[in-house]
Amino acid sequence: MPSDIAIGDTLISLRGITKVFGEGATAFAALKGVDIDIQRGDFVAVMGPSGSGKSTTMNILGCLDVPTEGQFLFRGHHVENLERDQRALLRRRYLGFVFQGFNLLARTTALENVELPLVYRGEEKAARRAAAMAALDKVGLADWWDHTPAELSGGQQQRVAIARAIVTSPDVLLADEPTGNLDTERSIEIMELLTDLNRNAGITVLMVTHESEMAAFAHTIIHFRDGLVEKITENAKRPEVKA
Amino acid sequence: MWATTFLLAVREIRRHLLRSFLTILGIVIGVWAVVTMVTLGNGATAAVKEQISSLGANVLQVRPGQGFGRGGGGPQPPDFKIEDLDAIRTQIVGVTAVAPLVQSTGTAVFNAANWSTTINGTNREYFIAQPWTFTGGRSFNAAEEQAGKAVCIIGNTVINRLFRGTDAVGKRFRIKNISCEIIGTLAPKGQGGFGNDQDDIVLMPYKAVQRRMTGNRDVRTIMVSVDANFDSQQVQSALRDLLRERRHLNSDADDDFNIFDTKQISDTLSGTTQILTSLLGAVAAVSLLVGGIGIMNIMLVSVTERTREIGIRLAIGAVAREVLLQFLVEAVTLACLGGLLGLLLALISTVILAPVLQVPFIFDPKINLIAFVFSALIGVVFGYFPARRAASLNPIEALRHE
Ligand SMILES: Nc1ncnc2c1ncn2[C@@H]1O[C@H](COP(=O)(O)OP(=O)(O)OP(=O)(O)O)[C@@H](O)[C@H]1O
Numbered sequence: 001m002p003s004d005i006a007i008g009d010t011l012i013s014l015r016g017i018t019k020v021f022g023e024g025a026t027a028f029a030a031l032k033g034v035d036i037d038i039q040r041g042d043f044v045a046v047m048g049p050s051g052s053g054k055s056t057t058m059n060i061l062g063c064l065d066v067p068t069e070g071q072f073l074f075r076g077h078h079v080e081n082l083e084r085d086q087r088a089l090l091r092r093r094y095l096g097f098v099f100q101g102f103n104l105l106a107r108t109t110a111l112e113n114v115e116l117p118l119v120y121r122g123e124e125k126a127a128r129r130a131a132a133m134a135a136l137d138k139v140g141l142a143d144w145w146d147h148t149p150a151e152l153s154g155g156q157q158q159r160v161a162i163a164r165a166i167v168t169s170p171d172v173l174l175a176d177e178p179t180g181n182l183d184t185e186r187s188i189e190i191m192e193l194l195t196d197l198n199r200n201a202g203i204t205v206l207m208v209t210h211e212s213e214m215a216a217f218a219h220t221i222i223h224f225r226d227g228l229v230e231k232i233t234e235n236a237k238r239p240e241v242k243a
Numbered sequence: 244m245w246a247t248t249f250l251l252a253v254r255e256i257r258r259h260l261l262r263s264f265l266t267i268l269g270i271v272i273g274v275w276a277v278v279t280m281v282t283l284g285n286g287a288t289a290a291v292k293e294q295i296s297s298l299g300a301n302v303l304q305v306r307p308g309q310g311f312g313r314g315g316g317g318p319q320p321p322d323f324k325i326e327d328l329d330a331i332r333t334q335i336v337g338v339t340a341v342a343p344l345v346q347s348t349g350t351a352v353f354n355a356a357n358w359s360t361t362i363n364g365t366n367r368e369y370f371i372a373q374p375w376t377f378t379g380g381r382s383f384n385a386a387e388e389q390a391g392k393a394v395c396i397i398g399n400t401v402i403n404r405l406f407r408g409t410d411a412v413g414k415r416f417r418i419k420n421i422s423c424e425i426i427g428t429l430a431p432k433g434q435g436g437f438g439n440d441q442d443d444i445v446l447m448p449y450k451a452v453q454r455r456m457t458g459n460r461d462v463r464t465i466m467v468s469v470d471a472n473f474d475s476q477q478v479q480s481a482l483r484d485l486l487r488e489r490r491h492l493n494s495d496a497d498d499d500f501n502i503f504d505t506k507q508i509s510d511t512l513s514g515t516t517q518i519l520t521s522l523l524g525a526v527a528a529v530s531l532l533v534g535g536i537g538i539m540n541i542m543l544v545s546v547t548e549r550t551r552e553i554g555i556r557l558a559i560g561a562v563a564r565e566v567l568l569q570f571l572v573e574a575v576t577l578a579c580l581g582g583l584l585g586l587l588l589a590l591i592s593t594v595i596l597a598p599v600l601q602v603p604f605i606f607d608p609k610i611n612l613i614a615f616v617f618s619a620l621i622g623v624v625f626g627y628f629p630a631r632r633a634a635s636l637n638p639i640e641a642l643r644h645e
């Protein structure tokens with residue numbers, strides 16, 4: 001893809017996005033016309049009550065799902081109508097995912113987990129190893145490379161998941177409630193890591209959270225209600241992150 | 244992409260050793276059964292052929308009477324005369340040897356040793372019809388045959404009983420109170436197709452046996468050796484017509500003799516064991532198929548069990564084809580491993596079982612290859628359905644799967 005055009009530094013724009021689940025009488029509109037612009041390099045927190053459509057939006061942004069209607073521009077290109085495999089290739093190339101439930105492969109070492117996206121990219125074994133070790137080092141788990149998820153704490157597992165998401169140097173890191181399964185102390189460590197990646201690696205971060213304490217790390221906060229964007233606020237007092 | 248997929252599949256197999264082993268167990272047993280059955284069956288066929296060939300290849304044995312088991316009431320049909328042999332020799336084409344068999348039994352005595360044995364009166368052509376090897380001495384000559392001289396050729400059992408390893412050629416011994424010179428010794432043939440000892444035998448010119456033992460000029464059995472270039476069926480029917488004529492049988496009368504074709508018996512018997520082998524192989528092949536269904540079963544369960552893993556792979560950017568290939572390659576790799584293991588077990592068990600069952604061990608590369616290719620094919624066929632299912636999963640739902 002050629003580099004950004006038209007909208008300047010706008011990496012993502014959603015226009016009139018709707019999502020309807022089911023058909024006929026049981027049809028349910030989870031999104032009712034969402035407009036969002038996300039600038040390159042932003043750190044966005046998505047908040048809102050349960051069922052307000054946060055995850056649905058994230059899935060569309062992450063090209064895991066398609067909107068029922070509306071336009072989705074990614075790097076200036078329309079991606080709302082891409083086929084399943086085209087979306088997969090887009091995810092492979094530009095996106096990284098972190099989930100609430102960590103979602104690491106069981107009985108697989110941290111290194112092999114982090115390597116996985118590079119395997120699908122068809123990279124050489126040596127390059128794969130080196131990149132995966134570098135990513136593990138970035139999340140502070142270089143010494144734990146040969147441990148399986150069962151041998152790691154929740155916080156450590158989430159950092160391995162982050163390493164896996166950033167090993168391909170993606171444009172965007174999408175995290176749906178990344179701290180939902182962690183205690184406050186561990187959560188703050190994860191937020192500091194995400195902030196660091198956002199500031200120093202230039203990765204645009206989109207994160208869903210229920211906790212305002214975690215949202216406080218973000219630069220932009222998008223509030224959802226009933227399948228619509230309620231308001232977008234700028235966070236003036238972002239905490240400084242320790243090196 | 245193939246290398247990647249194979250790498251992922253092998254990792255997955257290594258990670259779940261027990262499950263992988265259980266998955267392929269059916270294939271292992273199937274291949275094992277098929278290859279073992281067919282290998283042992285081939286050995287049995289070869290053994291039967293071997294035993295029958297000791298009767299002489301392409302030999303017609305003619306006897307009075309209506310064949311095995313029949314007979315019963317009525318007068319006994321007459322034996323043959325030596326003139327019948329001359330007629331066969333001169334009037335039937337495609338015959339390489341015609342030998343009479345005049346049988347008697349009696350005790351052979353040498354020094355203090357004695358042994359009861361079978362005496363067969365015959366001629367030189369007998370050694371064309373019957374596969375015998377001389378270990379010493381020679382066959383009858385024309386003069387001995389003509390005169391009915393008391394000369395003997397003896398089988399291995401008789402040699403062992405009377406002469407205990409010493410060279411018998413040139414010695415004289417008594418058989419049925421006739422003094423007889425040994426002119427030849429025969430190599431052992433072993434047990435015949437019917438469990439009889441073929442080496443317990445003394446051969447003499449037929450005239451000697453007729454004159455001094457049976458006391459008549461009858462010939463009980465005629466052996467006719469058929470030229471390999473001629474159709475044994477045609478020779479057989481010409482022989483039948485000739486004998487009917489010579490025995491003055493009306494056109495509506497049944498034969499009062501029977502012709503026993505060793506080639507036909509050989510073909511029939513080895514055909515039977517071959518059919519048996521195929522049958523056993525087919526039964527075993529069904530178990531191989533069941534093994535394939537076993538693979539599909541466990542692969543399907545494993546798709547459900549690994550739904551979340553598939554979701555992760557899809558989210559990370561695997562395209563449907565890669566997930567499909569991963570599961571397919573996994574199934575095929577497993578099936579091939581199962582096939583190899585089955586071949587190995589079959590090799591071990593046939594090497595052990597062949598001597599126990601007294602059949603030769605004959606390694607058959609064809610059946611080994613077929614069984615292996617078939618197991619790989621089973622991997623493809625039964626791996627495809629679960630693989631397609633895995634590839635068609637929705638990543639969001641797969642990730643949510645518990
Ligand atoms: N696959 C689906 N089929 C039907 N309805 C769905 C589906 N996915 C989501 N929904 C509905 O869409 C609405 C929005 O769901 P979504 O998961 O986006 O909420 P959310 O904001 O992430 O909530 P939470 O904070 O609980 O995660 C909900 O009412 C949900 O029931």
Ligand SMILES: [Mg+2]
Nearest residue numbers: 054055056176
């Ligand atoms: Mg949600």
